[in-house]
Amino acid sequence: MLRGELTVIAGCMFSGKTEELIRLVHRARIARKNVRVFKSVLDARYSKENVVSHNLKDVDATPVSSPAEIDSLLSNEDEIIAIDEVQFFDRTIIDFVEKWINKEGRKVIAAGLNQDSKGRPFGPISDLLAIADDIIKLNAICIKCGSIANKSQRIVKSDSQIMVGSTDAYEARCRNCWEPN
Ligand SMILES: [Zn+2]
Numbered sequence: 001m002l003r004g005e006l007t008v009i010a011g012c013m014f015s016g017k018t019e020e021l022i023r024l025v026h027r028a029r030i031a032r033k034n035v036r037v038f039k040s041v042l043d044a045r046y047s048k049e050n051v052v053s054h055n056l057k058d059v060d061a062t063p064v065s066s067p068a069e070i071d072s073l074l075s076n077e078d079e080i081i082a083i084d085e086v087q088f089f090d091r092t093i094i095d096f097v098e099k100w101i102n103k104e105g106r107k108v109i110a111a112g113l114n115q116d117s118k119g120r121p122f123g124p125i126s127d128l129l130a131i132a133d134d135i136i137k138l139n140a141i142c143i144k145c146g147s148i149a150n151k152s153q154r155i156v157k158s159d160s161q162i163m164v165g166s167t168d169a170y171e172a173r174c175r176n177c178w179e180p181n
Contacts, residue, residue: 004101008086008128009111011138013152014172020136021084021111022059028080035080037061038070040088067093071100079106086112087122094127117154117170118180140172151178 007024009017028035041063061082064070067089070081081100086093093110100106114129114137116122129135142149149172156169173179 002102002105003107004105005107005133006097006101006128006131007107007109007134007136008125008132009109009136009138010114010125010129012113012115012140012150012172013170014140015138015149016140017111017113017138018084020138021082021109024109025059025080025082033079034077035082036074036078037082037084038064038073039084040086041065042085042088066090067096071096074100074106080109081106082109082111084111086110086128087114087116087125088112089124091124091127093124094131097128098131113152115150115152117152119151119178142174142177143171144173144177147174147176149174149178151175153178154181157181 009020009024011017025035025037037059039061061084062073064073070083074081083089083093097108097110100108110128112125112128113122114125140149141147143153151173153171153173154169155171
């Protein structure tokens with residue numbers, strides 16, 4: 001019997017998505033599961049080879065440029081596929097995730113931003129949330145007022161939806177303090 005399933009970890013910047021992904025990877029490894037960790041090559045914030053959260057607790061991760069590249073690197077023994085910064089991948093990730101969970105019986109844990117800095121669904125995340133078996137929705141604390149924050153405030157100018165950055169480029173904001181840009 002196949003036991004594939006998809007868990008999506010979603011939230012704004014500084015909501016602890018990568019920490020949660022790392023926590024789930026560590027738990028799966030304690031349970032002696034074979035886990036492969038991938039991340040987008042676009043996320044080169046701290047380390048090319050590791051998934052590194054803002055808290056810098058890292059696990060080994062393979063940087064990839066596409067969902068097809070993840071698929072090409074998998075072996076039959078890989079039971080769990082963990083993917084960080086999943087919003088950076090194109091929509092082909094949906095078909096691959098469905099293949100991995102439905103046809104191959106793997107578990108997929110995907111972490112990513114649910115919204116871009118204008119508040120729109122980011123990349124393939126809305127489809128992934130729609131097909132997820134389990135959703136872990138995280139929030140942060142608004143840097144302006146201390147309320148619960150669900151928005152990523154871009155604090156430097158850019159016209160691109162994708163602008164990788166950390167404390168230098170983004171802040172967590174609540175809906176009242178957030179200005180889309
Ligand atoms: Zn606020």
